[in-house]
Amino acid sequence: SQQGEEDPQALSIQEGENATMNCSYKTSINNLQWYRQNSGRGLVHLILIRSNEREKHSGRLRVTLDTSKKSSSLLITASRAADTASYFCATVLRRGSNYKLTFGKGTLLTVNP
């Protein structure tokens, strides 16, 4: 079953605007990660936030994590047409001494020039 659920499923904005995507999950996690996927390609890791962190920045990306609400958000500031892609959150679940990565359904972001 899916652990993470992104919201909205699709988002269309103008270049220069900020884009916010949300992710909710069901069980306790060790960390939460965000990935980007260009159409028809593999996923690329963007940022990882640990369960004891509340906010993290990387360039134009800002990720927040609220473990009490089991939710995370990804903010892309000053969006560009090249940011058009699908964005997925992924959670790490512990299985014994090893860890499994489970993805949500993604948000399709379209940035219009």
Added chain:
Amino acid sequence: SQTIHQWPATLVQPVGSPLSLECTVEGTSNPNLYWYRQAAGRGLQLLFYSVGIGQISSEVPQNLSASRPQDRQFILSSKKLLLSDSGFYLCAWDRGLLNTEAFFGQGTRLTVV
């Protein structure tokens, strides 16, 4: 540096034919390996993951199987393909450690006709 190779990039197969998709990782040892399937416009569904040679965990009952004959080789197979097996298949690896990212292959677009 670590790299992941996944092939073929595209594949068109008739219903009832066998399938073999291969994924290899270079530059690391004892990785966790994953096979995901992505239906058109949908999220990633975890099919199989492996924490070591010969160790395969299946996430969903289906027409597919996976094998890990070598540490850095992960194979997805089917004896008889169904139309519903069509999709985008992604191989990925991570270090199986807490707070590390996953790396994805470029995917295989499988169309069963």
